[in-house]
């Protein structure tokens with residue numbers, strides 16, 4: 001019945017366009033619904049958390065971990081409330097992932113603590129016997145790039161109207177003024193850790209990657 005369409009490039013192109021446009025609409029329209037607005041009380045990531053998120057991406061945690069709890073009983077029993085789209089409003093990019101070699105991490109902040117992460121990132125088998133997760137010892141000496149994270153916060157504030165306050169502004173002076181707050185946030189995490197080199201580095205104004213990463217993991221609730 002549609003053979004004439006297959007032989008007519010113009011109308012065939014129009015048909016393809018209509019089909020793709022319709023599929024596109026079905027994907028895009030739900031984003032305008034109330035349910036995909038930021039959930040009440042959602043705060044944008046702090047600069048330290050953003051730096052941690054970047055390390056999570058750089059070291060490819062997403063290759064083994066999802067951040068998307070599905071609405072099935074087995075998942076909600078294990079991880080808690082299933083994920084809502086509005087929770088990812090400030091995730092650019094979101095890190096849903098599609099592979100679970102390890103468990104989902106979307107609410108890890110509810111049941112793991114800073115000191116647990118410290119042990120686990122240093123040597124996973126020390127807290128989970130038989131764990132096949134790799135150790136991430138380099139994170140205890142590599143220094144996190146918080147300046148780039150700050151620039152990222154400025155960008156998402158300006159481009160996507162992410163609701164940051166006046167402390168996030170695209171000037172060097174604003175960055176210098178905000179840096180002590182980032183260090184203070186890192187110091188709070190380092191205080192719950194036992195690694196002396198990490199504590200010393202933070203005290204000297206350098207934030208090891210593991211501190212930023214833990215700030216990020218603690219935030220996932």
Ligand code: HEC
Pocket residue numbers: 055056059060061062063064065101102103104105108112124125128131132133134136213217
């Ligand atoms: C090669 C796969 C793999 C990679 C890459 C990986 N993990 Fe894991 N992860 C696992 C496995 C398997 C487990 C379960 C065993 C365990 O707890 O150690 C796990 C467990 C965890 C847990 C504990 C989860 C819970 O519910 O107790 C956290 C937190 C975690 N990973 C964080 C990370 C972070 C952060 C990264 C990136 C720096 C990462 N993982 C990279 C495989 C991986």
